[in-house]
Amino acid sequence: xxxxxxxxxxxxxxxxxxxxxxxxxxxxxxxxxxxxxxxxxxxxxxxxxxxxxxxxxxxxxxxxxxxxxxxxxxxxxxxxxxxxxxxxxxxxxxxxxxxxxxxxxxxxxxxxxxxxxxxxxxxxxxxxxxxxxxxxxxxxxxxxxxxxxxxxxxxxxxxxxxxxxxxxxxxxxxxxxxxxxxxxxxxxxxxxxxxxxxxxxxxxxxxxxxxxxxxxxxxxxxxxxxxxxxxxxxxxxxxxxxxxxxxxxxxxxxxxxxxxxxxxxxxxxxxxxxxxxxxxxxxxxxxxxxxxxxxxxxxxxxxxxxxxxxxxxxxxxxxxxxxxxxxxxxxxxxxxxxxxxxxxxxxxxxxxxxxxxxxxxx
Numbered sequence: 001x002x003x004x005x006x007x008x009x010x011x012x013x014x015x016x017x018x019x020x021x022x023x024x025x026x027x028x029x030x031x032x033x034x035x036x037x038x039x040x041x042x043x044x045x046x047x048x049x050x051x052x053x054x055x056x057x058x059x060x061x062x063x064x065x066x067x068x069x070x071x072x073x074x075x076x077x078x079x080x081x082x083x084x085x086x087x088x089x090x091x092x093x094x095x096x097x098x099x100x101x102x103x104x105x106x107x108x109x110x111x112x113x114x115x116x117x118x119x120x121x122x123x124x125x126x127x128x129x130x131x132x133x134x135x136x137x138x139x140x141x142x143x144x145x146x147x148x149x150x151x152x153x154x155x156x157x158x159x160x161x162x163x164x165x166x167x168x169x170x171x172x173x174x175x176x177x178x179x180x181x182x183x184x185x186x187x188x189x190x191x192x193x194x195x196x197x198x199x200x201x202x203x204x205x206x207x208x209x210x211x212x213x214x215x216x217x218x219x220x221x222x223x224x225x226x227x228x229x230x231x232x233x234x235x236x237x238x239x240x241x242x243x244x245x246x247x248x249x250x251x252x253x254x255x256x257x258x259x260x261x262x263x264x265x266x267x268x269x270x271x272x273x274x275x276x277x278x279x280x281x282x283x284x285x286x287x288x289x290x291x292x293x294x295x296x297x298x299x300x301x302x303x304x305x306x307x308x309x310x311x312x313x314x315x316x317x318x319x320x321x322x323x324x325x326x327x328x329x330x331x332x333x334x335x336x337x338x339x340x341x342x343x344x345x346x347x348x349x350x351x352x353x354x355x356x357x358x359x360x361x362x
Contacts, residue, residue, distance in 0.1 A: 017341040047074040047078075050247050054245055055311075060083070060241065062083050062084075064299070066095060067091055069095035076099060076226075076227055083228045089266075092231040097215075111154075111212045114155070131144075142166075143268060156269055158204065159269070160264065165207075167197065234298035246314075253288055258278060312359075312360045314327075331362060338356065339357075
């Protein structure tokens with residue numbers, strides 16, 4: 001018989017591991033952390049503990065694999081400056097929107113006015129092959145019409161989130177659908193027959209208001225510290241400051257294609273693609289060697305800008321035992337390996353899934 005979550009957590013450090021009851025989904029995705037779904041992110045509460053434990057108050061933290069910006073957002077909330085480096089253009093867009101400062105009254109007026117006009121928006125643009133395959137004709141027209149009015153990064157993120165939901169994808173397979181659903185289908189998520197999405201306007205309206213609420217909540221919670229987003233390759237980016245710690249969760253080999261995950265955004269927004277430079281694309285022997293070398297170069301590059309004695313904190317599920325060699329190649333000494341249990345997204349399963357927090361220094 002499998003152990004219960006209560007039995008499992010009784011043996012773990014509660015500063016690094018949380019049960020579903022102690023840390024429900026809405027707490028893990030507070031304010032802008034859920035501005036847009038992002039597969040593979042780590043939870044802000046873990047970053048909060050690591051900042052408090054390892055980084056001097058008011059210091060400057062670096063994340064060379066910044067992803068959706070969890071480290072940056074939590075740093076701002078906890079009273080730290082932060083810099084994030086990220087290869088994927090969509091991720092950088094998302095981080096900029098999460099960490100920017102806003103005139104809340106102006107943003108509120110802009111979004112409410114646009115929501116009221118959504119049904120009247122028109123476009124002469126024609127959908128490309130990707131949009132024709134994955135969207136009903138009405139939904140494609142609505143997304144393209146909204147795009148013509150998406151003159152700010154906030155509106156572009158709203159458009160992307162609506163595009164994700166408006167695809168002809170099965171409700172239970174929104175992360176990485178392989179085929180569009182064009183006929184009614186049995187939905188394993190809702191346990192009933194569902195129909196493909198025909199319209200995008202409802203999603204555009206809903207996510208515009210949700211985005212406003214989340215930005216308002218973070219505006220009230222954040223400190224006066226600053227965040228900087230670098231759209232660059234962490235292996236060779238030139239940092240121009242000194243950092244008090246690295247906190248990062250690198251990509252895992254052969255698990256997530258970070259460009260394909262947000263293909264709809266790249267297609268709609270015309271974002272630059274750098275998928276050929278992604279680390280972790282595949283799990284062959286050659287791909288794993290490229291991964292080891294790439295992560296090591298990125299960590300060494302980051303460590304070169306650290307203050308003396310500052311820690312490099314890497315959150316990773318190292319099931320292939322790659323990181324001892326990666327850290328050695330990066331010129332880092334492993335000081336601690338802290339094991340934590342990972343909450344399974346919705347908490348419906350108590351299966352044992354662990355990751356490590358590797359604490360290293362030069």
